[in-house]
Structures are given as C-alpha cells and as structure tokens.
Amino acid sequence: MSYTLRGRIESRLAAVLIVLAGAIPLALAEHRWWPIEAVALMLGVGLVLDTQAYHRVLLYQPGWAALPLGALELGLLLLLMRAFGIMAPLEQAIALFAGAWLVAQLLGQAALPLLLLGYAEEGGELGRLGVVSATVVAVVLAGAASVAYALEPPVVHLAAGVHQGPLVITRREVLVGEPGAIVRGGIVVRANGVTIRNVSVVGGENGISIEGYRDTMLDGVSVSGAKLDGIHVRLGGVTIKNCSVDMLGNPLGQGIDISYNMDMGMSMVEGCNVVGGMNGIVTHSSMTEIARNHVSRTQTAAISMTEMSMGMIQSNEVRGALGVGINCGDRSMCEIHKNVVIDTRSDAAGGNKTRAGFGVEVLFGAEAELKGNDLSRNAAAVGAFQNSTVRWIR
C-alpha cells in the first residue's frame, strides 16, 4: 500500500486506540503504569519513524515489510523502555507489542478496507474517523498522564545531619536524603510504593525493614551497624540498586535478606556492595535477580538462593567468603552466569564437607545452571550434594 503521511499516522492511531483499550484494563489489573507507558512509547516510536523514515523511504510498502518494520519498532521500544526506566516484565511487554502489531495488521489489511471502501485509495487516511481516533488517543494518554502525575508520591527531603530513628514510613512517598543525611536506628517501611534514595542508615534492629509491602525501591542507600539484617525484606516486593551494606562484626546477621515473597513477582538486587555478615545476599522462597553486586568476607555464603527460590545470579563478584561463595540450596532453581568468585576459604575443619570452600555449591535437590563463571581461584570450584543437579552451558 502507498500510504500518505497522514494515512500512516491515522492508521497507526486507530490501531493504538484498540491497543489502549486492552492496555488500560491490564494496567488496572496489575496496579502498574507500564502497559500505558509502553503503549505511549510505542506510539511515539511509530510516529517518529513514520515522519522521519517510513514516509520518506517507503513510497510503497508491501505487506511483508510489516515484519521487519515491526521487529525494528520492537527493538527500539525495548531500548527506550530500558532508557526511561519503565519497569515491565519482558515477556508481557513483548506480548503487548505483538498484540499491537497484530491489531495494526488486521486493521490495516482487513477491517479498515472493509469499513472504509476507499481506504487503500486514500493512502490509509481515515477522514473523520482519523480525527476521532487522534482525539481519543490524545485524551486517553493525557488523562493517564494527569492521573499518573496526580498519583505521584510526595517527595520528602531528608536534610543533611543525623536523624534519630527508627524512622517509620507509613505512606507512599519518596524519601530523598541530601548529602550527609543519616538515620540512626533504622528505617521501617509500612506502605506500598515507597522509594528511599541516597539515605545512610546506621544501627537499628534491621537497617531497613520491609515486611508485607510491595513496590519498594531502595536506591543508593547505605547501611551499617545493624543488629540483625542490613536490609530485611519479608513478604514484600523490592528493588534494591546501588546500595552499600556493611555487616562487618555481625557474624549472624544477613547483609540483604529477601524472603517469602514468591507471590510478589521478581525482586532485584543490583549494583550493591555487601561486606561481612552470615550471608551477604540471601533469598528464601523468592524470585529474585541478583546482578552486578560485590560481596565479600561473609561467614556462611556470599550469595545464597535457597528454600525453593528461583532466579538469576549474574555478573557478581564474590571475594573472600568462608565456606561457600554462591549457594543454590533446598530445591531452588538458579541460573548462575558470568560470576567471578575468588578466594573462597574452606570451613570444613569440623568435618562438614559442604563447607570446603566451594566457589559454587548446589545443595539438597536444587538445580543450578552454570554458564561463564570464573571459579578457578577457590579452595574448590563446584560442589553438588544431596540429589542436586548442575547443568553446565557453554
């Protein structure tokens, strides 16, 4: 078909209108904005390509071109979602795009030609229907943006200096620490959708505690001197990025403990520096991605994914752990890829063979998939015990 520029845009808007009608219930069902954000981004990508590329290059667009152009748009969409920090489950995002692509094809190839007899001759222009589509799409997206803005959590700035805790957060808000802001005595999160950014926590039972709340974001926090765990998550969904947890001198506490949140979707620990503690980062019955962290000088395991957990342990650097570097235990399923584990020391003097200084250890019916790890400089590279399975992938 030979589209006019207006025809391209109007046909795209008509398709987006239908996709929006699907994305809004999805957003409501998931209590997340990503479906609407993804559709808006999809539209933006499409309109830029329409005006800057397709209209200029494609005097005529054969039917088959929808496949490579769709792949191009999908690639750009995923890149931009990442760039804009739109947190969407990859499979669902791809499914949404695929649905939108299919809607656009069915609409352009069948429905619109049937509805508007002159659709092809008009170069895809829809006349009044095009104006209506554009208006509705604009109103819906503007409405969604307004609602999103209105629902933005308030931002609370924590001034530089020491604030006596424990600080209990009971509403959805963004707590941003000014440089030098310190909370002494810990932070307790008691609301969904809380973000804590650039705050240092000293002491407390747990440094930061989240029990039973979802959508917590910890970004750039540092924790030291906690009596129990550095960051303690139970039955909650959390994303932890760029944190620092110092557990030196606390051989029984966990640096980061994320447990019993299997029904909360994926949690994430990324870019953190954890020193000391019983385990550096540990999950129980959880789906968590643990990536690009530095963990060192732990007493039991540097990173432990256990008790029927599922997730990825990827691109982490583990140094000087006692007994075990990375542990996948108790019927968990772990993808352990591209980690560097160094100087894991044996702790088997008491006869416990599972503490022989393994770079990676798989225990008690767990399944681990290993790929591209550097485990050469440890007391032992890999250990598998008690009906566990290790699968190496090249």
Added chain:
Amino acid sequence: MSIAIVGSGLAGFTAYQVLRRAGLEPGEIVVFGTDDDPAAVWRKRAAAIRQREMRSESDGHCRPATFPGLAFSSVRRRRSLRPLVESACDRYHPTVEEFLAHVERRRERSGWERSVRSARIERIAAVDGGFELDGRGRFAHVLVAPGHPGLAWPEELRDDPRAVHAYEPHEYAATVTVVGAGLAAATEWLNALEAGAEVVSVRRHEPRRMPLNVPREYFSRRGLAGFHRLADGEHAAHLRELLTPSYPLGQRFDEPLERAVREGRFRVEQSVNGSAQVICATGFLRGFEHDPLLARLVAEHGLPTVDGWIVLAPDGAVASLSDDTRTLALAGAASQWAFPAADTLAGARYVAHGFLRRITSCRTR
C-alpha cells in the same frame, strides 16, 4: 430510479458491486449494455493472447472493497496458505480462470441481471437535475463506462494481409513479428515461441519493466495528490509518460526470451520485415473522439479536453455536469485523467467509490 451505469463491462460491473454494497437494490440501478456477461469482451481478449494469469495482484477483483482479495478465495480453493504469502510479497496473480469464476459468482449473487437493460446508449443529454439517456429515462447519477473504443492498428499495417491484432483470435505462423512493447506484446512473444515460431520484436522504445500498469504510488492518494495538482498541460504530459507500455519483471518472461535469443529464435528489429505473420500488440485506440458517445457528449456540452482526454475531477466526475443534485462520472479508460490506471479493476473501483460518495452526499437523494 435515479442511477444508471452506461456500459456492462467489468468497469460497470465493479461499480455495480460498489453500489450494491452501499445498500442500493437492483431495482434502483439500471445498467445499459450490449451483453449481460460483464466479462464477455475481456474474456475474448484474454483468450486471444492466451493470457493465463492476471497482471493485477490480490486486490485485482470486482469486489467493492480491496479486502478480501482473490488470494483469500485461492487459500480456500487450493487449501494452501501460499497465495496469502505470495500476496504479502506482491507475487500473487490469480489465474484467468479464478478471476472469471469470481466474476461469475459476483454476477449471480448481486442481482446484476435484474439491472441490465440491453441497449446501446448513443447520447447523454444534461437536463435539469440529471441526465436524459437516449429517451430511456432521466437519471440523477450516471456512470459512463464505455470500455476501450477499439483496437489500435499501426497505420502502415492496416491493410497488410499478414497482420492480425493481438486481441483478435489467431494462431501462429512459422515466422512472427510482434509489434508493441507492453504486456500483450510480451505475452505474444512467449506464445509464438512456445508455438515453435521464430519471433521478431518491433518496437519504438525499449519496454519498461514494472509490476503494474503504472507505479504503485499512483494507485493511492500518495501519488495521485500531486498528479491531480498538475496544470492541464503537465497533467497530460505526465499521463502520457505514466501510460508508456510496460510488462512485469520476472523469470517468467526473461528465461524463455533469453533461451530463444541464444537459439537465434528471438530478435529485436526496427521495422516489420518479411515475417509470415505480423501481430499488432498495440493496444487500444486512445482518445474520447474515437468513442461516439463520448465525442458527442463533449461536443454537445462543451466539455474541456486535453490531448484526447476529457478533463475530469479527481474522483472521475465531469465537474461541469456534476453538482450536489446530479453526477456524471466516467469509468474505465475514459477516466485516466483522474486515475492513470483507470482501465484496471483497481481503477474501476476507485471511480466507483468516488461515484458513490457523490451519490450519498447528493441532497436530492
């Protein structure tokens, strides 16, 4: 009854399908023509050049909308998705049999016979609120689809006993000269070679190779908008350029021709030589003056013309005879001024859509 179609060929038939789809009953439309088989003329010409498949692609059909095209029918009939894949790649060409069967089905379903009146209209006279057709009634909206006015013969071959037109029934002699450079000529090269003849191609220009009669963008507003904006002189010049004869790219033509060249059975020459048979694949007469009905219409109503074309509105209507109470529109080759590929099925549909828009916006309807 206020709507008439003058001409019962494929262009008129396609317009009829569009009007029926819009909800008009057979009793509300009168079709004047000499044959109630809309494919009668086309069928003979296709048979004459032994055409096996359509040059047009999936949407080259008589349905009112582009979707579903004939590829969909083929999927059902052939029980294969191949036609759809080919259609997506612009490589699906329905066979002549498939196309004719499609016409027959549409004819049976649409009530065509109930609308056709056997009559050759020789005069259209504009009257208040409509048009008088040869004393056969007054109609507010008239679509004239007269078909090609006749076969074009090179003047120097008009009385040559060896000459036969490609679109007339013929067999092949041992040595054949084919005059022309369009699809009919290319088809005749292959036909004659297949019949064992030695073939000479005589043509004034090297043939253009492109999939359809005109570049694809001229099938939509994308190319048409600029075309319609041209001043009359440029418009006519551009139209002449667009209508230069061409035939499709592809091995279907190239492979047998290359083989024949190697075997010394095909060559190009500048003039007709001593072949036993000369096939004139020179298409049709062009220009309204060759059609008595159109010539009279132009003369009696002072319609503007340029270089043999009647100047039309972008939708194919005769602007000076159409307003919000009546419409006179041309279809088929006569409407090339509005749509360069007007003598294709897509062109017939384009004009029919414009005609329908005029009817539905008519304040007296």
